[in-house]
Amino acid sequence: MSEVIKNYIVRENEDYIVNMGPQHPSTHGVLRLELVLSGETVKQVVPHIGYIHRGIEKMCEYDTYKQIVHLTDRMDYLSAHINNEAVCLLVENALEIEVPERVKYIRVVLDELTRIASHQLWWSAYGMDLGALTAFFYGMRDREKILDIFEESFGSRLLHSFNTPGGLMHDVHPNFQKHAMEFVKYFRKKLPEYKQLLTDNVIFRNRTQGIGVMSRETAIAYGVTGPSGRGSGFSCDVRKIAPYGVYDQLEFEQILYEQGDSFARYMVRMKEMEQSLNIIEQAVDKITDGPFTAKVKPIIKLPEGEYYQRVETARGELGVYVVSDGKKFPYRVRFRSPNFSNLFVLNTIARGHLIADLVAISGSLDLVIPDIDR
């Protein structure tokens, strides 16, 4: 990289320093961005994190593998199910547990439903960030349908901890398949509304196109994954490059946009919702009858060694790294959270833009703060 970008504050006399957060409407959580402004132009963004650091990695060292699953919910709470699956897959791969086919397809359907719900929430909040308050209610209206499906099967709507090493906690509701298909049909009809309300809006396009351009090289260098990375043409969909579960048996596209601006990141997520609907449609049909879990010992002990599992959450690549010493508690657990890397690219891509653009850029990165702090 030609220019050395400093990520700490270098004060000059005329600088106007504003603390955006930890309580601010558009940081979506307890994130503090220290902004160095020159007029309204952002000269530097220095993120300060740790306001919601709970030491999940340390807690994991004193929990059994089944308990760890429940902690992962609390990282990226919008991709709760996918986070759970990461730990479950790791344990299953380590112990070579053969998970029933039924479970694999149910997991895929849940993954994609979670992804859609997460993108819907992001879409709603992104509209709000840009001042289109009505978008919020349209996104939430449709997200409610997914949460209803979750509630019907698991009793909880957001953090359902439904995965467990070896399979599922219990079987899904008999109506699960029917309602998932109904949702697919319903949401296909509603997606054009999203297009009318935001995507095709002139003001919206002017606010996002060409704003916060992130080159492919920057994305790779800063480890920006997920839709944010794919908006820069960085092919980083773990579902494609290192398939887990049954993703290799399903047909879907990896959405790639080359522009790398906020609008590209926006479009990746919009198209991804359509792809997720396709995946659900394929996977629902393949849910066969069978057991909802494989036989797993009540106390799981992983053989000594190191394990790594990558999954694609709604925000990017989640890596779970477990070091086991053969006991029932892991020796060390490390979560490579997608938002952590996605956050720190902000300084690079937001400098030189206005405050309003900073909001548009940080919104398009779709940050979930508890996932950054862990």
Next chain:
Amino acid sequence: MNDHIYDFSQLTRHIDESLRAAMSPTWAVVVELVIIGLVFLTFYALLGLFLVYAERKVCALMQNRIGPNRVGKWGLLQTIADLLKLLTKELVYIERADKFLFNLAPFIVIIASFMAIAAIPFAKGLQAIDLNIGIFYIIAVTSVGVIGILIGGWASNSKYSLIGAMRSGAQVISYELSVGLSLLSVVIFSGSMQLSEIIRSQADGWWIFKGHIPAFIAFLIYLVAATAEINRGPFDLAEAESELTAGFHTEYSGIKFAFFFLAEYINMFIVASIATTMFLGGWLPLHIDHWAAFNRVMDYIPSIVWFFAKTFFIIYVIMWFKWTFPRLRIDQLLTLEWKYLLPLNLINTIVIAFIVMMGWHF
């Protein structure tokens, strides 16, 4: 024609005559001023309450919601409950703020809107002062409000407030031009700045119809520029809650915040009523040539109803803007004004002057 029905001038004349009969002329004027003041104060408060309620209902309509529906029938008392809440709230004392200016700012904003409302003709014969430079007076007075915003933002000693206030200053000063120029087009058409005269000139047709396309363009520009001038979405950059938390009124609480809030809604009403007066014939009923029966029916609708119906239609359109569009960025906002609206407006004004000179308008 039944011009005399629903004519408020008879009522006002009657009050005037009876007051003059009862006391000396000086005292009569004083009492009249007090009456007008009280009437406007009441009207102002009720209008504020109603507009806040209307905004919430319109917003709910746009957002697939029901809106306020718990306090009173259809939630009609919701804003009164809100008002009581705001009145009982603590006024937060800001350390190291410029206290005098901090307290003064909400009053400047609210007085500006209060002064403007005095010159608006609500119905036939119902107008507090009919200045011969009425429209000029309103433009001048409404732009005082921004001084209050600037003072409030500066005196709060908060960085967000200051940014909001500066944005607001830049925005209002820019859009003042477009508002003035688009209103100038009607002044050219009617040949007068007196509001009653402008309305009278529309007796045979509203300027938006009579003035060909240029008048319509002027109307659209006015609508956009006026929305920007009152800091409402999609031009609400001074508040921009997702960027500046609440912009210039971040530090205000309780009734001082309510003053800003109220002034915003009253300003919206003023802007809409000016649009009504200038382009949509004010309190005049809708007449269509050669439709005698239709015109007669229209005449039976009181002029005050006509005025408020048109005004609330404009208000509805302004609310509609706010709840559908994303917010503009400050540079886009200024680009829109200086690069598009202003040149278009200048050309439009020249075209109108030419039309009027040649006598091509109806």
Next chain:
Amino acid sequence: MKSNEELVKYFTDLLPHAQVSEGKQYVEIVVDLDKWHETAKTLAECELKFDFMVDITAVDYIPKFMIVCHLTSTTTRDFIVLKTYIEDRDNPTIDTLSDIWPTAEFQEREIYDLFGIRFNNHPDLRRLFLEDDYGYPLRKDFRDDINMIELKN
């Protein structure tokens, strides 16, 4: 994408000073502490081009620390693990990789925050989550008498 055996062969030739093993999942490369930065640079510039640092973290094997780095190539999709050990427990230091992969700057700050491992040449080595006077909680000998999360078997 090469198989693990091919990768082992490739890296044995490329990095004569490193111990390359096939590992359970991915190919593991263990280097000495003083060769850490040099090896990382070689890996980033070799023909497989490991340009994407997925993760860097530390593990506390009392008394030594292991720094482990997961690398992948965005062109060939090979995934490898790079490791080194720090013996000095009282004053653990290691070269930073943030000049090779900018994302390491923040991951290393996290390691510094939670393990107390210092990174040489790091542009901005500050605590990330915790306060300056807090201990290093992910060290195995960390004791917090106020908020105990320890289980006694």
